[in-house]
Amino acid sequence: MSVLLTLPIAVWSFLMFAHFWEPNRAGQIAIVMTAVFMIAMFYMMMRTRTTYRWRRWFFVAMGLLFPVGFIHTVIAMRGTMGIPIEEMIAGRTPFCFLPIPLLILPAALTKTVVFPGSILPGTGMAGAGMAAMAGMWLAMTIVVGKGWCSYLCFFGGIEEGMASVAKRAKLKKIDTRWRYGPWAVLLAMVLLSLALFDSVYCMWLCPFKAVSEYVAARNTLGMVQNGIFIMLFASLVIVLPFLTKKRTQCAFFCPFGAFQSIFNKTSVFDVKIDKTRCSPCVLCKTACPTMSLTDESIAQGETLMSCMKCGACVDVCPKDAAVWHIKGTDVASNPERARLLLLYGAWGMAIMFGGTIIAGGLATILHVFIK
Amino acid sequence: MRHRQGELKNVRLPPVTGYSIFGEALALGLASGPACMASCGPVVVPSLLAEQEGMRLNTRYLSSFLGARFVGYLLFAAVAWGLGALVSFPPALRLPVAGVVHLLLGCVLLWYAYTVGRACALSCAAPELVTIGVAKKRGVPGAAVLGFLTGFSICPPFVAAGLRAAQLGSIAAALYFFAVFFVGTSVWFLPFLSLGCVRRNEGVTTVARMAMVLIAVYYLYLGLAMLIGRKVYGY
Numbered sequence: 001m002s003v004l005l006t007l008p009i010a011v012w013s014f015l016m017f018a019h020f021w022e023p024n025r026a027g028q029i030a031i032v033m034t035a036v037f038m039i040a041m042f043y044m045m046m047r048t049r050t051t052y053r054w055r056r057w058f059f060v061a062m063g064l065l066f067p068v069g070f071i072h073t074v075i076a077m078r079g080t081m082g083i084p085i086e087e088m089i090a091g092r093t094p095f096c097f098l099p100i101p102l103l104i105l106p107a108a109l110t111k112t113v114v115f116p117g118s119i120l121p122g123t124g125m126a127g128a129g130m131a132a133m134a135g136m137w138l139a140m141t142i143v144v145g146k147g148w149c150s151y152l153c154f155f156g157g158i159e160e161g162m163a164s165v166a167k168r169a170k171l172k173k174i175d176t177r178w179r180y181g182p183w184a185v186l187l188a189m190v191l192l193s194l195a196l197f198d199s200v201y202c203m204w205l206c207p208f209k210a211v212s213e214y215v216a217a218r219n220t221l222g223m224v225q226n227g228i229f230i231m232l233f234a235s236l237v238i239v240l241p242f243l244t245k246k247r248t249q250c251a252f253f254c255p256f257g258a259f260q261s262i263f264n265k266t267s268v269f270d271v272k273i274d275k276t277r278c279s280p281c282v283l284c285k286t287a288c289p290t291m292s293l294t295d296e297s298i299a300q301g302e303t304l305m306s307c308m309k310c311g312a313c314v315d316v317c318p319k320d321a322a323v324w325h326i327k328g329t330d331v332a333s334n335p336e337r338a339r340l341l342l343l344y345g346a347w348g349m350a351i352m353f354g355g356t357i358i359a360g361g362l363a364t365i366l367h368v369f370i371k
Numbered sequence: 372m373r374h375r376q377g378e379l380k381n382v383r384l385p386p387v388t389g390y391s392i393f394g395e396a397l398a399l400g401l402a403s404g405p406a407c408m409a410s411c412g413p414v415v416v417p418s419l420l421a422e423q424e425g426m427r428l429n430t431r432y433l434s435s436f437l438g439a440r441f442v443g444y445l446l447f448a449a450v451a452w453g454l455g456a457l458v459s460f461p462p463a464l465r466l467p468v469a470g471v472v473h474l475l476l477g478c479v480l481l482w483y484a485y486t487v488g489r490a491c492a493l494s495c496a497a498p499e500l501v502t503i504g505v506a507k508k509r510g511v512p513g514a515a516v517l518g519f520l521t522g523f524s525i526c527p528p529f530v531a532a533g534l535r536a537a538q539l540g541s542i543a544a545a546l547y548f549f550a551v552f553f554v555g556t557s558v559w560f561l562p563f564l565s566l567g568c569v570r571r572n573e574g575v576t577t578v579a580r581m582a583m584v585l586i587a588v589y590y591l592y593l594g595l596a597m598l599i600g601r602k603v604y605g606y
Contacts, residue, residue, distance in 0.1 A: 109405055177577050184581030191413040191582075192589060200589070220598070 002046040005340065009347055016351050020328055020359065026370040030362035037061070038041060038351050039357070045343060049336070051311030055150065062354040065361025067211040072364040074213055080218030088116035094213065095130045097137050098155075099202055099261035101186060102193040103130075115199045136353070143345045145267025146260045147309040149250055150354050151346040155208045158251050159215045163241035171243040179251065179291050179306065182258035189255050207232035207249055208331060250308070251290040251305015261305045264276045269324065269342040273301045277321035284313035284322045301331065309342065387545070392539065396548045399535065400555015403528030407556040408563075410526045411440075412584045414476065414517050420579035421487040422514075429567030432500055436518035441553050443522015444529075448549045451533065452542050469510045472523045478545060479503065479520065479588035483513045487542030487576065522602040528556065580604060 015033045022028055036318045041054045048054075074081055095117040106114045113119065113130065121129045128267060141148055149156055185205070192200040202209075204225060209215070210233035232253075240248035250257050264270065273284070278298065287294040292307040305315070313322040314335075323335035324342060415436065420434050486501055500512045532552045536545035570573060 109409070180574055180577040181577040181581060183574075184585060187417060187578060188413070188582040188585040188589075191416055192410045192586060195411075195413050204589070301568075 002043055005046045006039060006043040008344065009351070010039045012348050013039050013351050016355060017359070020356055023157060023361070024327045024363075024367075026366035027359075027363045028369065030359045030366055033362055034355050034359040038347075038355050042343070042347055050315045051339065055311060056164065056357075058350060058354065059150065059157045060161040060164075062154050062357050063156070063159075063161060066154040066157075066357050067361075068359060069360035069364050070212055080216065081213060083213050085218075090108050091118045095133050095214075095239045097133055097153075098206060098254075098256045099199045100134060100137060100200055101256060102189050102199055104193050105190060106172040106197065109194070112197070114197050115202070116195055133228070140349050141260065141263045141355070142266055144269065144309065144312075144342070144349070145264040146257070146258050146305075146307060147267065147269065147346050148263075149254075149257055149308040150310040151350045153256075154354065154357050156247060156250055158211070159241040159247050160289070162238055163245050163247055164228070165242055166245060169243065169245040171240075174246070174291070176291065176294070179304075181252040182250075182254050182261075182306075184251055186255035186258040191333060201255060207253075207359060209234050210234075234245065244338055245289070247289040251306070255302070256368060257306070257308075264307065268327050269338065271297050271303045271307055271311075271314060272323055272325040273303075274321045274323055274331050275301045276297075276332070277319045279316065279319060279321075282288045283316050284319065287312040287316040309346075311339075313334065314339075385582055386449055391445030392544060392548050393551050395530070395535070396551035397555045399528070399532055400552040401533060401558060402555075404556040404559030406526065406528050408559040409519050410524065411560070411599050412479065413590075414521055415560070417579045417582040417586065418480070418483055418501075418513060418517060419563060420484065420569065420571075420575055421583065424550040424567065424569070424571040428500065429564055432512075432514045433560060433564060435500065435512045435514040436521075437557050437564070439515040439518030439552070440522040441518075443519040444549055444553050447523050448536065448546060449542065450534070452537075452545055466597045466600060469524065470594045472520055473590045473606055475594075475596065476517070476520050477587040477594060480511070480583045480587035480590065484511065484580040484587070499560065506605065 013035045017031045020031060038058065041058050044054045045051055071081055076190060076274075078087070085094060088262045095115065099115055106112055115130065118129045119131050121132070137148075139299060140152055142149060154363065163257075185201075189201045189205070192198075201355065203215075205228065207229060209229040214229055215225045217223045217226055229265055230250075236249035236253055240246075273280075273293075280295075280298050282293075282295070282298065285295070288303075288307075289310060289312060290306055290308055292304040293305065293313060297304055311324075314324060316322075320335075323331060324339040325331060327343065328339045329338075419429060419432055422428060452546060482503055483501060486503060500514060503513045503516055505510055532549060536548040538551075539545050
């Protein structure tokens with residue numbers, strides 16, 4: 001049965017990776033390894049009827065291999081990880097999805113994009129351009145909502161990996177008000193981007209600049225910016241996830257995550273707590289990496305809107321009370337079907353988006369050994 | 372060229388009347404209002420969200436903010452006129468002034484965020500504007516302080532209005548121009564009133580306070596960078 005259920009994903013993988021087939025041997029090996037890996041993880045999800053553990057392998061691999069492939073490309077094309085001001089002025093800054101919410105108001109009010117990149121496919125590091133990235137984001141977001149942060153974000157894997165290193169959390173008492181952090185960063189960044197006509201988050205607060213593309217520091221300002229990037233990365237992505245076993249950057253800081261929470265309302269998939277089965281032991285609350293479950297929400301049978309659909313609560317629940325759910329249906333009506341439908345959509349997109357990232361990173365490493 | 376100048380001399384410009392000043396200033400204000408709204412947004416939105424719920428209280432907030440901003444406008448215009456700097460406000464003077472204004476804005480926002488937290492701890496139900504001061508009776512509405520300081524921010528629309536006002540010949544006409552210009556820009560602040568309908572709870576207040584702290588830190592940096600710009604930017 002598990003093999004049958006995996007078959008559509010295997011076909012999709014074949015089609016996707018055949019499309020990205022490379023002429024060199026290292027690239028070919030990387031593509032085959034990635035395809036096998038993605039199919040194997042999906043098969044294990046089907047076989048064990050659990051999600052979180054297998055999804056995490058994929059997610060951490062994507063998080064670790066994204067900087068490898070990206071930094072290699074940047075250095076090959078530009079000679080340095082630092083982006084100089086000339087590249088920004090020329091609109092050749094590579095675009096990631098994180099500034100999308102910051103661009104909407106300035107674009108709506110002034111028809112101007114406050115990001116030094118190219119809307120259409122450009123030259124050099126501009127890559128596919130903002131339109132392609134925004135289009136892909138919109139299509140995927142409509143289906144998975146905030147599931148983006150568990151299956152498609154190429155930044156979250158590093159902290160998820162760090163969160164799973166320690167067996168037990170060393171910092172257990174976390175003020176729940178920190179959960180509002182992403183909304184505050186989103187509000188401040190949207191307002192400042194509109195006022196200053198600048199992508200303020202990218203310039204000042206993105207922790208992942210530390211492992212992708214920092215500012216080419218030619219003055220004190222650049223040094224300060226890079227210092228902030230490194231400090232945020234070290235604390236929110238490395239140290240705090242290790243101490244708390246939570247995805248602290250995602251849960252307490254990421255403005256894109258807050259924005260993405262809104263789209264949990266448009267996605268048909270969510271996670272519910274079956275109140276007839278719940279004891280409540282609150283194991284789900286402890287397991288949730290983004291603190292999206294509270295005593296009140298469990299009592300109401302709901303997760304908070306920040307739920308990333310990672311499956312940690314569903315897998316840890318001893319009474320199968322935390323369940324995958326399709327909106328408009330009964331909570332107890334076939335949660336496995338809901339999981340399957342979500343996973344087909346999410347894993348299909350993960351192969352397309354994350355699979356190419358993993359293959360790219362692997363190919364970069366394999367190039368060192370195989371010519 | 373000389374011929375052209377002669378031609379220009381003979382051109383009869385329409386007389387500058389109260390009506391024409393009014394129309395011109397209002398049009399300029401309305402046209403540049405979105406820029407004013409955007410530049411004041413980081414100050415107004417979080418501080419307004421930090422206040423209590425209700426249209427009446429939010430109207431009071433916005434009245435205090437705009438009233439103080441109006442005073443700031445006129446005071447700045449008068450001082451600049453007195454210094455003869457309305458037209459060519461030199462960067463050497465402009466940067467320190469803007470730097471100090473940003474530093475003060477940052478400090479007030481920090482104080483605001485702190486006061487909101489304390490006010491909530493004492494009584495969240497009191498439908499009063501957040502005041503900044505030691506004792507409540509002697510305190511100044513935070514909205515007024517923020518409005519006054521934003522009135523001093525030298526934003527592009529302000530400079531455009533200053534350039535035109537300087538051509539009017541008398542300080543009274545210039546102040547009149549600024550007053551009408553202010554009315555034009557203020558229309559764009561009315562949508563902020565809708566924030567009064569947003570239901571206030573711990574989440575909204577906390578988000579507003581955290582956002583104020585972030586914006587304050589950025590303003591403090593901007594202020595410092597303007598004051599010691601050469602050292603920061605390296606040119």
